[in-house]
Amino acid sequence: MKICVIGCGNVARVLKEKLEEELVFYDRHPEKCKELCENCFFEDPIEMFESGCDLIVEAASPKAVEELGLEAVKRADLLVLSVGALINEELREKLIKVAEESGHKVYVPSGAIAGIDAIKALREVGIDEVRITVRKNPKSLGVETSEEKVLFEGSAEEAVKKFPFNVNVVATLKLASGAPVKVRVVADPKVDRNIHQIEVISKASNVFIRVENVPSPYNPKTSYLAILSVLRTIKEIAKGGVLRVGT
Numbered sequence: 123m124k125i126c127v128i129g130c131g132n133v134a135r136v137l138k139e140k141l142e143e144e145l146v147f148y149d150r151h152p153e154k155c156k157e158l159c160e161n162c163f164f165e166d167p168i169e170m171f172e173s174g175c176d177l178i179v180e181a182a183s184p185k186a187v188e189e190l191g192l193e194a195v196k197r198a199d200l201l202v203l204s205v206g207a208l209i210n211e212e213l214r215e216k217l218i219k220v221a222e223e224s225g226h227k228v229y230v231p232s233g234a235i236a237g238i239d240a241i242k243a244l245r246e247v248g249i250d251e252v253r254i255t256v257r258k259n260p261k262s263l264g265v266e267t268s269e270e271k272v273l274f275e276g277s278a279e280e281a282v283k284k285f286p287f288n289v290n291v292v293a294t295l296k297l298a299s300g301a302p303v304k305v306r307v308v309a310d311p312k313v314d315r316n317i318h319q320i321e322v323i324s325k326a327s328n329v330f331i332r333v334e335n336v337p338s339p340y341n342p343k344t345s346y347l348a349i350l351s352v353l354r355t356i357k358e359i360a361k362g363g364v365l366r367v368g369t
């Protein structure tokens with residue numbers, strides 16, 4: 123399997139360390155790819171997409187999904203990590219349409235959260251409410267404060283606009299649940315983990331999820347779990363397999 127990666131940052135680095143598949147990269151800053159590997163990067167994303175990718179992994183930014191998502195999914199299956207971009211219904215629908223027309227898939231891994239399996243199942247009875255509190259060290263949220271501070275309370279749509287590199291998980295919750303998602307973002311100098319606390323209220327179950335994620339090695343904003351989730355998704359795609367576990 124040949125995997126083409128958009129973005130040569132933290133996620134890309136770990137993929138390079140952990141995967142045995144053939145990997146090639148593109149980044150709007152080619153010097154970042156050069157650091158990663160001298161001979162396996164492209165300066166032009168379309169050239170990379172046309173080099174015969176089996177899977178394109180977006181590990182860059184919501185902006186990259188807007189700029190390159192459609193061109194990517196025309197040519198291969200696409201895994202989107204900057205899920206915040208998909209909260210935009212117009213872009214999401216276009217991406218789905220192009221994927222259908224070209225016979226490709228769009229994968230959205232669970233990323234830095236858990237419980238997507240139950241949330242998808244509960245959709246069958248309708249979900250009344252989803253709430254998430256994202257708690258990170260102030261440094262990860264780009265603020266300075268010596269005490270706990272609520273930076274944001276509002277909708278998923280507003281949250282992803284305000285914190286494009288910190289709350290992609292909110293968009294994942296929204297896509298999985300189909301319900302309104304109420305978001306709080308808290309800067310907490312006492313924590314050194316990225317903590318996501320989720321409550322899902324429905325007729326069939328109330329679900330309470332708390333993940334306390336170790337930040338990833340090259341970017342503390344991004345939880346290591348998010349990269350593990352990408353790795354596992356790629357391995358399951360590569361393996362095919364008949365046994366599918368989880369909703």
Ligand SMILES: NC(=O)C1=CN([C@@H]2O[C@H](COP(=O)(O)OP(=O)(O)OC[C@H]3O[C@@H](n4cnc5c(N)ncnc54)[C@H](O)[C@@H]3O)[C@@H](O)[C@H]2O)C=CC1
Nearest residue numbers: 129131132133150181182183186204233234287290344348
């Ligand atoms: N779905 C989820 O649960 C999670 C999603 N993420 C998202 O995954 C993405 C990757 O994360 P990291 O590797 O930690 O970020 P990073 O900041 O370490 O690396 C991103 C790389 O992408 C490049 N890039 C950004 N915009 C681009 C564009 N428009 N075109 C080409 N290259 C571009 C940057 O130059 C940088 O080298 C981020 O958007 C992050 O917010 C992170 C954590 C959890």
Ligand SMILES: O=C([O-])CC(=O)C(=O)O
Nearest residue numbers: 234288289290291316345
């Ligand atoms: O990695 C995390 O903890 C969450 C994150 O940055 C995001 O959702 O964008």
